[in-house]
Amino acid sequence: MIREAIGTAPTLDEARSKAIAQLNAPLDADVIVEVLEQATKKTLGLFGGSLAKVRAYYETAQEQNEEPVQKLMQETPKSVEKVKGNEKTKKPRKAEEEKSLGQDEGLRQAAPGGEVVSSDNAPANYLTSILLGMGITDVSIITKQTDEDIFLEIVSREDYGSIIGRRGETLDALQYLVRLSVSRNENEGRRISLNIGDYRDKREITLKGLAKRQADKVLKYGRNAVLDPMNPYERRIIHTTVQDIEGVQSHSIGEGEGRRVVISPVGGRSGGYRYNDRGGNNGRRRDAKPQYKPRPLETREPKTDVSGEFSYGKIEPKIKN
Known part of the structure; x- marks a missing residue:
């Protein structure tokens, strides 16, 4: 007996996933996926277009016992046919129950x-x-x-x-x-x-290291650190790690898939190094430049020509002959 399910979606992968989900086949079933129709795009994004159509099916164990049961039904009277028909429907159920129990026991051991x-x-x-x-x-x-x-x-x-x-x-x-x-x-x-x-364990170690590095930068520069968008599980790891670091705090911003974590200094410092060693002063304050004051004019006696001293020789008029 063949069981099948058909899924339709805008893309081929989505249609395949829907068909397999609707089929709900057991773990040991050999599921076959057949593409019935490919998805086509709309003209100018408005007209035409069609969805992808996929068929997923598998064969059950009833098909193997079908021929022997039919022979027994032909050889026995009609009154017994009903009993055989009931046995035909019950046997596969028992087999499926035994398989499911065996799978559950294997999972319990593992x-x-x-x-x-x-x-x-x-x-x-x-x-x-x-x-x-x-x-x-x-x-x-x-x-x-x-x-x-x-x-x-x-x-x-x-x-x-x-x-x-x-x-x-x-x-x-x-x-x-x-x-x-x-x-x-x-x-x-x-x-x-x-x-x-061990992906989750490795990812947790990576996120904790990221939170510590960003927290050190926040303490050094006094500026907020905005991380990439993360899911709730990863954001929870960041918040838990930041709580153990003194001097920083964390909160989330954004919505949906764009929600991310922001690590900020406690008290909201806007800038500066952690130990006030920015630049080359090393904590020394530069004194203010003194105000300019003009020098006073020197007091001296003015020179006069009373003394009769001349700086140049005597000038005599030239006599013409």
Whole structure:
């Protein structure tokens, strides 16, 4: 028996993700994705255009037992056909239940910390369907659930880069989708934490180092430091790290995806070095230049010609012959 689901969206990737999510295939199913229609753009952004259409399907185990059951139905009377028909519908359910129980037991053994893994593994199944739609086939999910949190650990032999994305954007998007799926099925939403390898631990170390470096600059120059936009999880790490540093404080600005952290000095100093050593004075204050005062004129006696002394020789008139 073939089970299928069709998804439509403006882009091919979105249509593939919708089809796989609607199919909700088990972990061991071989899901096949078929592109029915490619998306076309609108003319001048207003007219025409069509959505991408994708078909996702897989074959169930009922198809293998179909021929023997049909032979038994032909050989037995009509009164027994109903019983055989009921057995035909019950056997695959038992097989699926045994498979699901085996998967849950495997998850219980793999989950560290002694935490109990719930038999309801819908978040892991939903996440697996999305990863299959992304073309990541060699993947498994380890689930740990508490009353307030659900931890999903992705285990894959393929490259982690395609799952993590730039600065963890793809991993955060997957975490957001799983959170939406859980909130729809539960009255009280639980926190979802999605991780692959040791990415979250390395990212936390990087963010703590960034917060300390920026805090040192704020203390040195007395100016605010505005960080790049971050998700709530990363902003929480920055705030927690800044709280342990004396002389600085932090707050968030912006909305949505553009929300970011600002580290500022306590007291709102507008500038200056931490130890007042800016420039070359080293704390010495330059004295004010004294006001200019003109020098007084020297007092001396005026010269006169009374003494009869001449500076030049006597001038005699020239006599003409």
